[in-house]
Amino acid sequence: METGFKKWIIVVTVVLCCLLELIDTSIVNVALTQMMGNLSATQQEVSWVIASYGIANVIVIPMTGFLAEQFGRRNYYLVSVIIFTLASMACGQSTGLWELVAFRFIQGIGGGALMATSQAILIDTFPPKQLPLGQALFGMGVIIGPTIGPTLGGYIVENYDWPWIFYVNVPVGILASIFTVLFIRDPERIKNAIPKPLREIDWAGIGLLILGIGSMQLVLEQGETEDWFDSAYILTFTALAIIGVVGFIWRELTAKAPIVDLRILTKSRNLAVGAFLSFVLGFGLFSSVFVFPIFTQRILGFTAEQTGYLLLPGALASGFMMPVIGKMLQNGVPQKLMIPVGFTIFFAFTFWMAAKISPTAGESDFFWPLIVRGVGLGLIFLPITTMSLAGLQGKDAGQAAGLTGMIRQLGGSFGVAIVGTYLERSIQANRVALLPNISLYNPETV
Numbered sequence: 001m002e003t004g005f006k007k008w009i010i011v012v013t014v015v016l017c018c019l020l021e022l023i024d025t026s027i028v029n030v031a032l033t034q035m036m037g038n039l040s041a042t043q044q045e046v047s048w049v050i051a052s053y054g055i056a057n058v059i060v061i062p063m064t065g066f067l068a069e070q071f072g073r074r075n076y077y078l079v080s081v082i083i084f085t086l087a088s089m090a091c092g093q094s095t096g097l098w099e100l101v102a103f104r105f106i107q108g109i110g111g112g113a114l115m116a117t118s119q120a121i122l123i124d125t126f127p128p129k130q131l132p133l134g135q136a137l138f139g140m141g142v143i144i145g146p147t148i149g150p151t152l153g154g155y156i157v158e159n160y161d162w163p164w165i166f167y168v169n170v171p172v173g174i175l176a177s178i179f180t181v182l183f184i185r186d187p188e189r190i191k192n193a194i195p196k197p198l199r200e201i202d203w204a205g206i207g208l209l210i211l212g213i214g215s216m217q218l219v220l221e222q223g224e225t226e227d228w229f230d231s232a233y234i235l236t237f238t239a240l241a242i243i244g245v246v247g248f249i250w251r252e253l254t255a256k257a258p259i260v261d262l263r264i265l266t267k268s269r270n271l272a273v274g275a276f277l278s279f280v281l282g283f284g285l286f287s288s289v290f291v292f293p294i295f296t297q298r299i300l301g302f303t304a305e306q307t308g309y310l311l312l313p314g315a316l317a318s319g320f321m322m323p324v325i326g327k328m329l330q331n332g333v334p335q336k337l338m339i340p341v342g343f344t345i346f347f348a349f350t351f352w353m354a355a356k357i358s359p360t361a362g363e364s365d366f367f368w369p370l371i372v373r374g375v376g377l378g379l380i381f382l383p384i385t386t387m388s389l390a391g392l393q394g395k396d397a398g399q400a401a402g403l404t405g406m407i408r409q410l411g412g413s414f415g416v417a418i419v420g421t422y423l424e425r426s427i428q429a430n431r432v433a434l435l436p437n438i439s440l441y442n443p444e445t446v
Contacts, residue, residue, distance in 0.1 A: 212247065
């Protein structure tokens with residue numbers, strides 16, 4: 001455990017590292033149109049810029065615990081930040097679509113380590129009584145990061161050019177690398193750990209993880225573009241996902257030294273419940289962040305920058321709630337009370353906006369609902385995190401952080417896929433319904 005000022009510097013370090021990954025999950029979306037024109041790509045082709053990152057990310061996340069133990073946590077963390085930073089520079093320098101897609105995949109490999117490893121670092125940095133406050137400060141970055149992405153991306157796209165959405169990562173990555181070298185240290189158990197020989201590594205588990213989770217993420221990312229199960233391509237990867245996931249679960253439950261220890265879910269009821277709630281949180285958070293910009297830009301005519309500024313107050317409300325929630329947890333307020341209240345507020349105001357907001361809405365109609373929704377989100381994230389990791393230490397904590405991170409990411413992918421499909425089908429149905437009523441002889445048509 002660290003003492004004094006150093007532990008707060010460690011919090012700043014892990015927040016910097018996580019901001020790299022979290023901002024990049026959303027910043028690219030607002031630049032896709034520019035990329036299509038600049039790289040001579042179709043909408044279907046340019047979607048791989050997002051899909052490649054997500055596939056690499058979700059494959060690496062559950063393996064972070066093993067990789068940190070195998071190579072040393074600080075070494076693995078530092079190399080991941082460097083990979084992410086160099087890949088960001090390479091993305092900005094790309095002159096072709098598939099070159100950009102390849103570098104985005106590499107960027108996702110680097111980014112996948114950052115969230116889960118950051119949580120494991122915090123657990124070893126703070127004593128149990130102070131951990132909620134440390135997690136709260138970390139949570140501020142986690143919640144605000146995805147919302148800063150569209151705001152920053154919109155500003156860059158409107159004032160500069162799309163490569164700069166990647167170049168902005170470089171100075172942050174350099175600073176995060178310096179802080180990691182100076183302040184992050186491995187705990188004794190990792191320093192004294194003996195790396196496994198190559199022959200003892202769970203290569204079958206790694207292969208099944210890549211096959212199952214990678215195929216599942218590809219289906220979720222590309223399903224709507226390919227018209228889901230009308231496509232032989234999607235059907236093939238769905239079958240591979242099922243085979244891979246079932247095989248992966250069987251392998252990890254029966255292997256002596258699994259790459260991802262799924263048995264930890266049976267040891268900790270809190271972790272099992274937290275994993276489920278992380279899926280629900282990812283579903284609700286990522287789907288709403290995905291659909292809101294589409295509505296404001298397509299229907300209301302907002303710019304990407306205006307949409308980002310509209311989302312910012314809600315994100316700030318969530319961020320400001322984090323220290324409050326951390327203090328409440330330290331004072332013994334039960335997580336089982338905060339979580340249902342938070343979910344109720346979050347989903348109630350999300351559905352309220354979906355039901356009440358019309359094409360005539362203005363910025364003022366969103367302001368307070370988004371702020372209250374942000375407060376609800378603040379009541380969810382930190383209690384779920386602390387509940388999931390409660391009582392876990394050392395290697396188990398690293399495995400748990402990786403599992404919940406992967407499940408939250410998959411929840412987000414399911415949410416975006418389902419809500420995106422519903423939105424596109426609704427637009428198509430409404431367009432078909434309107435066509436018979438449109439006539440050149442009707443003055444209202446003109």
